[in-house]
Amino acid sequence: MNNNDAPLAENPSSHSESSDNPETDSPLNRRTFLLTASSTLAVTAAHMLTPTSAATASSPSDPARTPGMEASAYGTRATFEHAQRLTTSTRSLTPLQQLSGIITPSALHFERHHNGVPLIDPQKHRLLVHGLVHQPMIFTVEELKRFPAESRLAFIECSGNSGKEWNGPKGRTVQETHGLTSTSEWTGVSLATILHEAGIRSEAKWMLAEGSDAAALTRSIPLDAGLEQALLCYAQNGEPLRPEQGYPLRLLLPGWEGNTCVKWLRRLKLMTSPAMTREETSKYTDLMPDGTARQFTFDMEAKSVITFPSGGQQLEKPGFVEIRGLAWTGRGRITHVDVSTDGGQSWQAAALQQPVLPMCHTRFRLAWEWNGQATILQSRCHDETGYVQPTLADLIAIRGTHSYYHNNAIQSWKITEDGKVHNVHI
Amino acid sequence: MFTSNKWTLTPIWVMTVMFICVSALVSAAAESEHTPTYNIGRPASQAEIHAWNIDIAPNGEGLPSGQGTVIEGATVYTNICASCHGLTGIEGPMPILIGGRDTLTTNQPLKTVGSYWPYATTLYDYIYRAMPLNAPQSLSPQQVYAVVAWILFRNGIIEESTILNAQTLPAVHMPNQKGFVRDTRPDVSRMVP
Numbered sequence: 331m332n333n334n335d336a337p338l339a340e341n342p343s344s345h346s347e348s349s350d351n352p353e354t355d356s357p358l359n360r361r362t363f364l365l366t367a368s369s370t371l372a373v374t375a376a377h378m379l380t381p382t383s384a385a386t387a388s389s390p391s392d393p394a395r396t397p398g399m400e401a402s403a404y405g406t407r408a409t410f411e412h413a414q415r416l417t418t419s420t421r422s423l424t425p426l427q428q429l430s431g432i433i434t435p436s437a438l439h440f441e442r443h444h445n446g447v448p449l450i451d452p453q454k455h456r457l458l459v460h461g462l463v464h465q466p467m468i469f470t471v472e473e474l475k476r477f478p479a480e481s482r483l484a485f486i487e488c489s490g491n492s493g494k495e496w497n498g499p500k501g502r503t504v505q506e507t508h509g510l511t512s513t514s515e516w517t518g519v520s521l522a523t524i525l526h527e528a529g530i531r532s533e534a535k536w537m538l539a540e541g542s543d544a545a546a547l548t549r550s551i552p553l554d555a556g557l558e559q560a561l562l563c564y565a566q567n568g569e570p571l572r573p574e575q576g577y578p579l580r581l582l583l584p585g586w587e588g589n590t591c592v593k594w595l596r597r598l599k600l601m602t603s604p605a606m607t608r609e610e611t612s613k614y615t616d617l618m619p620d621g622t623a624r625q626f627t628f629d630m631e632a633k634s635v636i637t638f639p640s641g642g643q644q645l646e647k648p649g650f651v652e653i654r655g656l657a658w659t660g661r662g663r664i665t666h667v668d669v670s671t672d673g674g675q676s677w678q679a680a681a682l683q684q685p686v687l688p689m690c691h692t693r694f695r696l697a698w699e700w701n702g703q704a705t706i707l708q709s710r711c712h713d714e715t716g717y718v719q720p721t722l723a724d725l726i727a728i729r730g731t732h733s734y735y736h737n738n739a740i741q742s743w744k745i746t747e748d749g750k751v752h753n754v755h756i
Numbered sequence: 757m758f759t760s761n762k763w764t765l766t767p768i769w770v771m772t773v774m775f776i777c778v779s780a781l782v783s784a785a786a787e788s789e790h791t792p793t794y795n796i797g798r799p800a801s802q803a804e805i806h807a808w809n810i811d812i813a814p815n816g817e818g819l820p821s822g823q824g825t826v827i828e829g830a831t832v833y834t835n836i837c838a839s840c841h842g843l844t845g846i847e848g849p850m851p852i853l854i855g856g857r858d859t860l861t862t863n864q865p866l867k868t869v870g871s872y873w874p875y876a877t878t879l880y881d882y883i884y885r886a887m888p889l890n891a892p893q894s895l896s897p898q899q900v901y902a903v904v905a906w907i908l909f910r911n912g913i914i915e916e917s918t919i920l921n922a923q924t925l926p927a928v929h930m931p932n933q934k935g936f937v938r939d940t941r942p943d944v945s946r947m948v949p
Contacts, residue, residue: 445889458800458808464790466800473796527797529790538811544892546885548811597808605811606875608882612867615936621860623872625936720944728943732865736941 413438416505420444421488422574423509426637426656432483432683432691434512436567441574442488442510444545448594452570452578455542457524457562461599464529471564471578477519477527480561482584483690485658487511487630489587489614489735495722496731499753504640507741507753511633511658513691514575516582518563521556525600534600538607539581542596549590550604551583555628559584562595584689585660586628587735589614619730630660632719633738634667634694634711645749648702653680657692659713666712667694673706673742673756674721680709700745706756707743722755810893812881816926819880822897823921826914829906832899836888845910854910857931870911874936876928879904901925 388409390396413429415422415438422441424434434440441447452471460466491510494500501507525537530553537556541547551560561582564571571577576593583590589609604610604626615623634657639645653671657664663686668677683693694709711719722739744754812818833845845853856866865871869879884900886892895903901920908914914928 445886445892458804460800460805460809465792466805467797468800468804469797476796477794523794527792527794529792540808540811544886544889546810546892548885599809599811601813603813605881606814606878607811608878608886611875611878611936612869612873617860617865617867618937619861621865622935622937623860624939624941627939627941629939629941631941715942717942724944 415440416509417441421510423505424512425505426508426511426635427504427640427643429637432513432656432693433567434514434691436514436569436572436575439486439512439514439566439572439575440488440510442490442588443543443574443593444547446544447573448543449573450542450578450594455578455596457579457595458597459524459528459599460597461538461601462531462534463525463600464531467528469524474519474524474562474579475564477523479517480520481515481517481565482561483513483515483687484582484584485511485513485630485689485691486582486588486591487633487658487660489589489627489630492633492737492739492741493734495737495739495755496726496734499755501641501753503642503753504635504637504741507641508635510588511656511691513658514566515568516561516563517565517568518561518579518582521560521562521581521598522558524562525557525598530600533602536601536604538597538599538601538605539590539592539595540597540599541576541592541594543594547589547592547609548605548607549592549609550601550607550626551581551590552626553600556583583628585630585662587614587630590628614735616729616733616735618733624733627736628660630658631736631738632659632661632664632711632713632717633657634664634709634719635741636669636707636709636743639707639745639751640743641751641753643751645700645745645751647749648700651698651700653696653698653707655680655694655709657682657694657709657711658690659711659717660689661717662688662714664692664711665714667692668710668712669694669696669698670708670710671698671705674708674740677710702747704744704746706754707745708740710740810881810885812877812884814875814877814926816877816922819877819922819925820897821922822901823919824898824901824903824905825919826902826905826909826916828898829902829904829909832895832903833906836895836899837903840889845907853907857912860932860935868911869907870913870931872932872935874930874933876904876908876913876930877926879907880925 413425415424420443424438424440455471457469488510492507495507535553537551537553539549539551563580563582564578566572566575571580579595580593581591581595615625616627617623634655636653636655638654639651645651653669657667667680669680670677678696680694680696686692719738719740725739742754742756744752840850841853842848846855852866853869856868856871859866859871880900883903884893884895905918905920908928909916
């Protein structure tokens with residue numbers, strides 16, 4: 331949010347070459363560099379907030395007086411932009427604090443995989459449909475693209491999003507606490523179209539979906555729900571899926587936990603009952619205080635989070651602040667979002683950016699004057715079923731703290747008097 | 757009221773009714789036939805289905821022939837699994853496989869094959885499809901049956917003498933089989949908007 335801090339391009343007549351090359355070898359600059367470098371944190375923070383010196387050095391003082399670059403075959407973002415996913419070997423988190431609107435750029439869509447991103451030649455990829463069908467079928471990707479197509483915007487959220495927050499504030503930034511959700515426009519053919527092509531036998535009640543990654547990740551889906559809403563997707567935001575998102579084919583169950591949207595999809599098998607795979611028994615199940623575990627917890631319940639001001643950010647000074655955030659629900663549309671600037675004592679309705687789409691990120695905004703005092707910001711969303719986003723205490727009272735998945739609690743950001751924003755639980 | 761002679765079952769009447777019934781049956785059968793709309797794609801061969809059809813159902817459907825013992829499983833585990841799951845299955849760094857019984861209601865629940873997994877067949881399914889991480893779908897049925905036997909034995913679920921195969925594995929009763937319930941959400945009370 332310091333984008334406006336960069337000085338305007340200088341008028342060349344007023345002087346000087348230093349704006350093109352600020353890192354001259356003067357003793358002063360060397361001392362400044364050494365002082366800055368003495369703190370790794372300071373270097374990192376500076377890198378996040380301002381253009382890199384290398385980019386600054388190569389940009390003309392007045393771009394209106396220098397011919398620009400030629401057309402390029404495949405675009406890249408501005409060299410001054412550095413938003414990136416936060417990665418481990420098995421997942422990466424979307425930098426929600428650096429995004430605008432509701433679409434997640436494909437390159438920043440979160441990742442979760444269970445044994446790496448496979449390298450798949452779409453010419454060799456096949457989808458097998460078998461089990462309780464009249465005619466087992468095989469489709470190539472090109473064949474799937476010939477069927478009537480559908481596009482829709484939808485969020486995908488990992489059920490483990492915010493999973494580390496059950497036992498106290500762990501993530502520093504909204505990327506760390508909420509970065510396992512993203513929204514794309516997805517295009518493909520409806521599951522119903524493909525299954526009807528093979529012919530569904532009346533005994534079929536469940537569908538096993540299997541990926542061709544090195545985990546052969548497998549989930550059982552109730553057939554009725556799949557026929558109603560599932561899409562076999564080959565495109566994301568207008569171009570073929572990214573490899574991390576299942577290239578060349580993935581399942582999409584809008585509003586359901588991300589792991590049901592099986593990526594690198596190669597097999598659909600119709601069955602009478604669930605396969606009880608490892609993912610749907612030992613992993614994506616929610617342990618309750620009485621020792622039982624909820625199974626097939628598909629819906630992602632209504633959730634919202636303020637992305638500005640959010641953890642790790644800094645308000646420069648008291649004054650106008652537009653509070654911005656995202657809300658979403660796996661059960662339809664968001665109807666309204668309340669924002670509190672006093673730790674939940676009072677709430678104001680935020681404006682929702684239109685259009686508000688079902689099973690899709692919804693952008694909310696609220697104008698606010700920060701008076702420079704310490705306070706706590708929260709957002710609370712409602713969906714069209716009447717469900718209201720709960721507090722963490724409400725959730726813990728019923729589920730305890732060991733269920734890990736499906737934490738959709740209200741997030742609190744504390745602003746201290748110095749303008750710094752911190753993740754807190756109240 | 758109807759008069760009786762109007763409804764006498766003459767042979768021609770019976771034949772007509774039978775004809776209608778048979779026609780209805782034939783027509784119902786035709787309706788259930790496969791009638792593709794777009795005629796895109798091609799039928800899958802049995803060989804193609806067999807090559808990919810690796811899932812194992814809780815009733816054992818899909819299990820291959822072959823068998824494995826606990827003793828054989830100890831060797832498989834030591835050679836292939838121990839480097840990630842630890843020498844005895846509890847050291848990690850990858851998930852702990854053994855122990856944790858009666859911990860699910862405590863402050864430190866330990867979810868292992870023995871304490872949490874509801875079906876022994878899932879163990880076969882998962883080990884074959886995804887383990888070891890550097891060579892998934894490389895183990896033979898004998899190796900998988902054997903290492904499943906070793907893990908179940910180490911969890912106190914089967915006897916050391918048990919031989920696992922397509923008949924005995926689905927019959928193994930897992931301690932937490934009844935520990936799973938369906939989704940009861942929304943579970944947090946709604947507020948008046």
